[in-house]
Amino acid sequence: MKIVFVHNGYESLGIEYLSASLKAAGHETGLVIDPCLFDEAGFWRSAFLARRFSYREEVLRKVEALKPDLAGFSVFADTYSWALDLAREIKKRTGTKIVFGGIHPSSVPDAVIAEDCVDFICLGEGDSALPALAAFIVGGGPLPAGVWAKQGGAVIKGPPPSPPPDLDALPFPDKKLFSGAAPVFSVGYLISSSRGCPHSCAYCCNSVYRELYRRSGVPCLRRRGPENVLLELEGALKTGGPGFVHFTDEVFNSDPAWLKKFLPLYKARVGVPFSCFAFPDGRLAGEAAALAAAGCFKVQLGVQRFDEARRADLLGRRAANADIAAAIKALKDAGIYVTCDNILDLPDESEAELAALAAFYAANTPDHNEVFFLRLYPGTPLAARCPGREAAPGGLMRPAGYSPLAPARQRAFFTLLTLLPRLPAFTRRFFAARPWLFSFAGGPGLRVISRIFSRARRDFHTGRFLRLYAHFIFAKLRGNG
Ligand code: B12
Ligand code: SF4
Structure with a gap:
């Protein structure tokens, strides 16, 4: 299965860990960066410059070209509106399934899963949950721990999340994902x-x-x-x-x-x-x-x-x-x-x-x-x-x-x-x-x-x-x- 993450201009260790776990489970991963220039979440924004240097169309075109089976967003409160905007458009143009994870869906899961464009959310650390979700999408079965899904308009909830107890057992973060997307990340x-x-x-x-x-x-x-x-x-x-x-x-x-x-x-x-x-x-x-x-x-x-x-x-x-x-x-x-x-x-x-x-x-x-x-x-x-x-x-x-x-x-x-x-x-x-x-x-x-x-x-x-x-x-x- 191909999972593409869409992220802002800051390297995310969380996404790198998720990519490593997905690859270890045999999946293909990709990353599309929206640098969000002059639109700094939780910080400052210049509407004029943000419009002039917007990468929204390029991001959407890249996601369309990659044809993912699942698009993933790592979301906190201040990036939520940005993520929803892109997720809605990706869904409209490609019909791709969308998963939101990170602190915001973990904090207010009911509100996030209620959004029209969000198919799945992940609560807490997703190192096991995301590969398990990929397997669930392909083969069905019970919903993994820490995952909520929307099916036929109803929300179904997996068991409560359980974080990885032994961090040494995790694969090292997939650093190439970000360094391959732009030289700045090296x-x-x-x-x-x-x-x-x-x-x-x-x-x-x-x-x-x-x-x-x-x-x-x-x-x-x-x-x-x-x-x-x-x-x-x-x-x-x-x-x-x-x-x-x-x-x-x-x-x-x-x-x-x-x-x-x-x-x-x-x-x-x-x-x-x-x-x-x-x-x-x-x-x-x-x-x-x-x-x-x-x-x-x-x-x-x-x-x-x-x-x-x-x-x-x-x-x-x-x-x-x-x-x-x-x-x-x-x-x-x-x-x-x-x-x-x-x-x-x-x-x-x-x-x-x-x-x-x-x-x-x-x-x-x-x-x-x-x-x-x-x-x-x-x-x-x-x-x-x-x-x-x-x-x-x-x-x-x-x-x-x-x-x-x-x-x-x-x-x-x-x-x-x-x-x-x-x-x-x-x-x-x-x-x-x-x-x-x-x-x-x-x-x-x-x-x-x-x-x-x-x-x-x-x-x-x-x-x-x-x-x-x-x-x-x-x-x-x-x-x-
Ligand atoms: C490093 C860090 C930064 C870095 C990098 C941020 C980035 N974009 O990656 C810098 C310094 C740039 C930064 C800046 C800011 N940050 Co900061 N940051 C952190 C910090 C300390 C660690 C994040 C991290 O690397 N964790 C380790 C990795 C392994 O965990 P993770 O990212 O959570 O990912 C795991 C799970 O969440 C889950 N997951 C995450 N994403 C996804 C996606 C999918 C699809 C799935 C299935 C699962 C999943 O699985 C991952 C692997 O287990 C967190 C605190 C925290 N503990 O999370 C705050 C935190 C995220 N930051 C926060 C804030 C507010 C900001 C700023 C707005 C501060 C400011 N005013 O300037 C800016 C915004 C910058 C921006 N535009 O992105 C808040 C968000 C609060 C909230 N509830 O929304 C946090 C939670 C700290 C807090 N106050 O509680 N930040
Ligand atoms: S709980 Fe307190 S000490 Fe720990 S990361 Fe948050 S603000 Fe810092």
């Missing part, structure tokens, strides 16, 4: 040494997955053995050698014993510079030197807000500011570039808390600040606490009005926090105390510019973002879209 190597997270923050998909897998008996957090990760990376080195590696693990430092064992082996057998996400717990500062020695050049930390009690109560994150400050210092002292994530527009935030956050960063300055406005994703405990106020699918990054502060005030803090690491050190305390000076600008454009000036070369996603735009804009201008 820059750097995206890998995960785990799935799931030990934490359950109230705004994050992991609380949704934990609930989904509750009855399966398989823990939400699973980690590959060091040997399995090293074998994958050694294989990648043999076929060209990526300039750097990015670990997409939710929390790369969640298992200190694993980290201690893995880092020296990585240094000896792979030795390529890498970046990762880490949780700023009490151990991270002590792990900084070992991370740097193994080649870690960038760590991204979630800080999210300043008030520790509210951080724990509203966001479900237990992290101490003293540990965060120690981690920022130790990582920077070890020569690691530090990025901190922050969320504004929280329903219980105050001017005093944002001012305290700015003062905290003036004293403990990371190399880069990512500032987001809260989006309440369906199925999360935080969305349940604010009924009727979920993020609209396809929305953009702007204050939704959860905070008692005026949007203009939040934008001033957005600009201040984004720019703070770029300001000369001796001026930071002065500016942190005067957020009104930053009422002039802001918005996602500033975030893009700040990222570009913050060593784009070393930032996995910004580097790819720039290359992707260059590749697809020139292709369009040359008429080779």
Whole structure:
């Protein structure tokens, strides 16, 4: 059977894993990329440029030419409208069966399966479910675990999903799928040494997955053995050698014993510079030197807000500011570039808390600040606490009005926090105390510019973002879209 995935301009490890499992089961897979230029899901959009550089027709023509038996979409809330639009048109032109998987169908399955163009949905990880669905389409039988189907207008549901308990038993992700689609995907190597997270923050998909897998008996957090990760990376080195590696693990430092064992082996057998996400717990500062020695050049930390009690109560994150400050210092002292994530527009935030956050960063300055406005994703405990106020699918990054502060005030803090690491050190305390000076600008454009000036070369996603735009804009201008 031929399964073609249609995806946006970001490499998806999920699709690469699915493709590998499908190929292992004897199926053929393909990928059609819609770069979604100037139409960045959940982030920003320029309607004029998005129309000028639209690849919609090219995508539809490619899918038609490939004649798939099944077209697959990996969907989250912000890409849902885009996926529905293409799925409807693909169905109209080809009659191909359509399957949606990923966090959005896993969070709101009833709404997604109700869509006219969606024949199947997959809840949770699809490594076994998708090959089983392909077998079901060909040969019938019982519906696989984690799959829902529409038959004759009725929805039938397979047994609840059960995620793969042993990640070492999975085939390595099919990297050729993306690198074959556009050269930009060969820059750097995206890998995960785990799935799931030990934490359950109230705004994050992991609380949704934990609930989904509750009855399966398989823990939400699973980690590959060091040997399995090293074998994958050694294989990648043999076929060209990526300039750097990015670990997409939710929390790369969640298992200190694993980290201690893995880092020296990585240094000896792979030795390529890498970046990762880490949780700023009490151990991270002590792990900084070992991370740097193994080649870690960038760590991204979630800080999210300043008030520790509210951080724990509203966001479900237990992290101490003293540990965060120690981690920022130790990582920077070890020569690691530090990025901190922050969320504004929280329903219980105050001017005093944002001012305290700015003062905290003036004293403990990371190399880069990512500032987001809260989006309440369906199925999360935080969305349940604010009924009727979920993020609209396809929305953009702007204050939704959860905070008692005026949007203009939040934008001033957005600009201040984004720019703070770029300001000369001796001026930071002065500016942190005067957020009104930053009422002039802001918005996602500033975030893009700040990222570009913050060593784009070393930032996995910004580097790819720039290359992707260059590749697809020139292709369009040359008429080779
Ligand atoms: C890496 C990552 C990114 C990367 C790459 C994203 C990409 N397009 O692939 C970057 C940094 C670019 C990114 C950006 C954003 N991201 Co992001 N990202 C993640 C993260 C941390 C890991 C994804 C991953 O690789 N998982 C590992 C693989 C193996 O799992 P998987 O992708 O889920 O796939 C498995 C299953 O879901 C299933 N499956 C998936 N697709 C399909 C399809 C079919 C047909 C089937 C059958 C099954 C199936 O099977 C797969 C294999 O088991 C997730 C959190 C998470 N744990 O999922 C957030 C997450 C997906 N991101 C999120 C968001 C909001 C964003 C941004 C909008 C943030 C922003 N404002 O800038 C942007 C949007 C970018 C874009 N336009 O795509 C949210 C989505 C929330 C929601 N409910 O919709 C998540 C869930 C984090 C969260 N807040 O909870 N992201
Ligand atoms: S630590 Fe990060 S990945 Fe884990 S639950 Fe919290 S927000 Fe999600």
